[in-house]
Amino acid sequence: MNDIDERVNEIISLVLLIDKDEISDELRRKDYEPWDSMAHLILISEIENAFGVTFDDEEVVDIWTVGDLKRVLASKV
């Protein structure tokens, strides 16, 4: 796992209240109760702040899984 993944997992773990080793790319917003709209807002802004990037509104809406999140981030860093 690279540094970016490590930092992203740490943020996901803290915001979505999940152990780091339970995080998978398939983890889906709709199926995971702690990932509500507030958590989504905070998740995105923490990732933005940590990596100095900005997500477009369309991107934010279209992030449905951890995999989506990592893909969009990878296109920016």
Add this chain to the structure above:
Amino acid sequence: MSDDALKKILDSVRETQTYLNLWSAYKKIERLEVTPPEDSSRIVRLAVIGSSTLEPLAACIDIKVRLLGLHVDTFVGGFNTYRQEALNPSSSLYSHNPDVVILAIDAWSLLDQDFLSSFPRMNTEDRETLVDNITNEVLNVAQALEQNSSALVLVNNFLIPVFTPLGIVDSKQVLGLREFFQQANARLIDALRTTDRIHVVDLDAIASDFGKSRLVDWNTFYRGSVSFSADFMPFLADEYVRYVRALKGLSKKCIVLDLDNTLWGGIIGEDGLEGIKLGTTSPGIEYLEFQRTLLSLYNRGIILAVNSKNNFDDAIKVLREHPYQVLREEHFAALRINWQNKAQNMIELAQEINIGLDSMVFIDDNPVERAQVRQALPEVLVVEMPENPRLYRATIERLNVFDVLTLTKEDLARGEMYVGRRKRAELERKAASLEDFLRTLELKVHVQEVSDFNMPRVVQMIGKTNQFNLTTKRYTHAEVQGFRDSEDWVVYSMSVTDRFGDEGIVGVAIIKRDADTWRIDSFLMSCRVIGRSVETAFLAKIINDARSAGAKRVIGEYIPTKKNPPASDFYERHGFVKSKETSDGATEWTLDLEEKMVDVPEWIELTEG
């Protein structure tokens, strides 16, 4: 189970209180079913309402208050629904029954969308009207909160904007954009100055301190109406915590100071009076100004004491004779200048001053001494001092642990009272017996029903008196007012003077009056006057009033706490008979007025009314 989990979560955030950690802890605790403690004084019912998305800020405050050791129950208002919440007495806000309500209204939410764009061409009259409007909006909501709840209401003031379309000539117009908001803030302060339960939180000053350019994260601002950036929220939360600490009697009362390399540079035993660094130029001025800040705290009621490893004669010479020494011997309530370990000195200072170790702050440049005190006495706040003495002053100025909700006459004169104490102690040492000593003191005790004028001090005492406090019931200003307004209750205050000075109000009693029975709900006295038998005079007056009103008995209660053993035998030694004992150690005591009474000690002159 949940207690362990709670502790683990709080420990994980204690060291690094970033927004992410605070938020995560808040959400984790939300999922635990934490049982509130039985002791209601350890519970804070918090509410945060206002014009934006407030859960992030509320989360930071919630966790930081928990880190004080309190149980928190937090209500977060809806986005811009604060009016309904505040104005409707049956709203969910009020069914939460909050102790503290934070009202965070963004000025821009009260102004038209084109306010900024039209401001440069707006005439003075219109600007004045708008200042009135936004101020009155906030005041109306704050006053509704005061009326509909017994909570302490914390109102954010308005942020003074950095940008103004008028540019550098903003101040050349009457009510330029910045003056517009400054004026509104001045109005808020002015309108709320005399209320005890509404406080204006100086959000603008805190924002300036943090840095206004970093105040907002424009992404979360536009995406989710979150007013403040992730870095600013924990910083702002600290400000609200100050109020909670004061409300819950957790503020510190005493600063214990090392001398060498703390109050002056160098070591008096080696460098001598002329050699230590203390004066009006650097090096030396940084110590002088550190002392001035300490003196400013002393002048508003913080007790100072000395804990130094030194030869007494060397060190006291600086306090007495050094031309630039700001803090003199008479500023210190007690001094320990010796070679024994500093933790032992702390214990002795606490005893001599008669305050709890948990009310003390220890300041020492030496990390080894700090570690020793911290390890031996975890209840003492040991300040992590910077190595650079030029930062001492900023360190103490940023400590923010000494707050009180009202500043009373007693606070301002506390320093002189301790000089009186030391002189009294000398007299006591010389007197042949305790009674002789008391006779020479010329004690005068004045008992009266509490007046509006006395209320702040009385409420303050109810909130913070720990040692001589029979039941340790904490009441808010509103609750005490309720007792005063009720026919069935009476609230007394006692003030004491003697030949060394006026102690001011040092006793409070709250009585429930029934036809036959007077029940002493609360009886408390400042530790300053313990040992002068003034509590006997106070009790005698209450019993006398009960008898005049035709009561047959007076009942008192003693609820033991960690801190109130000094009050444990109070009723017994005044002839009360134990009439009940419960499993938690609380006892009830009865005095039959047909058989017994309590006399005012003959060395006390009791005055009434």
